[in-house]
Amino acid sequence: MDFRLTEEQEMIRKMCREFTDDMIIPRAAELDRTGEYPYDIIAKMAELGIMGIPFPEEYGGSGGDWVSMHLCLEEISRGDVTLGALLDVTTSVVAQELYVFGTEEQKKRWLVPMAKGLEIGAFGLTEPEAGSDAGATRTTAVLAGDEWVINGTKQFITNIGLDNASIVIVTARCKCKEDGKEVINTFIVPKGTPGFTLGKKYDKMSWMSSATNEVIFENCRIPRDYLLGEEGEGFAQHLAVLDTGRISIGAVSVGLARACFEAAFSHARQRVQFGKPVYFFQGVSFKIADMAMHIELARNMYLKAAWMKDNNLPHTLEASYAKLFASEMVERVASDAVQIHGGYGYMNEYPVSRYYKGAKLLQIVEGTSEIQRLVIGRNLLKNS
Numbered sequence: 001m002d003f004r005l006t007e008e009q010e011m012i013r014k015m016c017r018e019f020t021d022d023m024i025i026p027r028a029a030e031l032d033r034t035g036e037y038p039y040d041i042i043a044k045m046a047e048l049g050i051m052g053i054p055f056p057e058e059y060g061g062s063g064g065d066w067v068s069m070h071l072c073l074e075e076i077s078r079g080d081v082t083l084g085a086l087l088d089v090t091t092s093v094v095a096q097e098l099y100v101f102g103t104e105e106q107k108k109r110w111l112v113p114m115a116k117g118l119e120i121g122a123f124g125l126t127e128p129e130a131g132s133d134a135g136a137t138r139t140t141a142v143l144a145g146d147e148w149v150i151n152g153t154k155q156f157i158t159n160i161g162l163d164n165a166s167i168v169i170v171t172a173r174c175k176c177k178e179d180g181k182e183v184i185n186t187f188i189v190p191k192g193t194p195g196f197t198l199g200k201k202y203d204k205m206s207w208m209s210s211a212t213n214e215v216i217f218e219n220c221r222i223p224r225d226y227l228l229g230e231e232g233e234g235f236a237q238h239l240a241v242l243d244t245g246r247i248s249i250g251a252v253s254v255g256l257a258r259a260c261f262e263a264a265f266s267h268a269r270q271r272v273q274f275g276k277p278v279y280f281f282q283g284v285s286f287k288i289a290d291m292a293m294h295i296e297l298a299r300n301m302y303l304k305a306a307w308m309k310d311n312n313l314p315h316t317l318e319a320s321y322a323k324l325f326a327s328e329m330v331e332r333v334a335s336d337a338v339q340i341h342g343g344y345g346y347m348n349e350y351p352v353s354r355y356y357k358g359a360k361l362l363q364i365v366e367g368t369s370e371i372q373r374l375v376i377g378r379n380l381l382k383n384s
Ligand SMILES: Cc1cc2nc3c(=O)[nH]c(=O)nc-3n(C[C@H](O)[C@H](O)[C@H](O)COP(=O)(O)OP(=O)(O)OC[C@H]3O[C@@H](n4cnc5c(N)ncnc54)[C@H](O)[C@@H]3O)c2cc1C
Pocket: 089, 122, 123, 124, 125, 126, 130, 131, 132, 133, 155, 156, 157, 158, 159, 204, 207, 212, 361, 364, 365, 366, 367, 368, 369, 370, 371, 374
């Protein structure tokens, strides 16, 4: 088994690491404080080809692979977890859904600018009554002549509130099969379509510079060919790309955990108590040793899942392992990082306080820890 990265993967990781050090880390605390969205940083990420890493050049991408994309996600998230989330939603979920299921025309219109980083994407699965049970969607789409008429509300939608967000990909219930049976379809709804409005912007505990909005559809009419993929396959399609989203949340978690580790390791070697740096007390250095080991393990898990994806191997189980382990790991690592800082760690002036608040969300988005355990349990049975 060869664990070495290719030259290209190493190059992408190095580029993203340097970009994060120079452009993101110096700004992250201020962005979190003001809740401002860094359009200039996104523009630079676009210039570097970051949003399109795994897509072919003919669709605006860089022609790389999913391992590279996830190495990039880890680096970017080390600087700012909200930028990692933006990238995950845009590239791993929305752009990928367009790439895998879109028609040639849909790819040209929406995937190309997204892969180039000129436009940002959003996906709308969650509703007030359909959270973990996303198949319970109440949003409806009715075919009227050559148009779909969409009605319903989606909640907690990342990215759609941004000026450069172009579309939201939504699931909706339809009675459109010949037998009149209800199915779930997926639709591309461009921002600015009459009947599509943004509801409230949520006031969150953390991730301040990530835009999270409610989305409301009231007799929102879109052309018939804005259906994405096969009729009746919408939910399955969404779940398929969420496998990749889960690998991405694994990588984002590892990035944030590294930020925690780096801060704690540095502080422990500088902070002197009882006449020596606290690092030299076993109670502290054992925590740091565990942090490093768990980060390494979580990285191996997301890289294995990404490698399986690149090699067209089934990876639902590995994606859930990576998401579950990494997102639970980062919460422990963030808590230990605050602990190692003592009282300083509780002060907003120290980044670990921000990391700690940010870590929790990773166990909730793209399927909670409990849902990952359900997916794992089901797949173990299926594979037995
Ligand atoms: C900041 C933020 C950004 C988000 N971005 C997006 C986005 O871009 N697009 C989108 O579609 N959604 C998004 N979400 C929604 C997110 O995916 C959901 O919050 C998540 O899937 C959980 O759904 P819920 O909040 O309704 O919780 P619920 O489903 O109500 O769950 C409540 C609790 O019950 C548990 N539970 C539920 N069912 C089971 C079960 N069968 N077995 C065991 N435990 C169970 C859950 O794990 C959880 O602990 C975002 C959420 C947040 C907070």
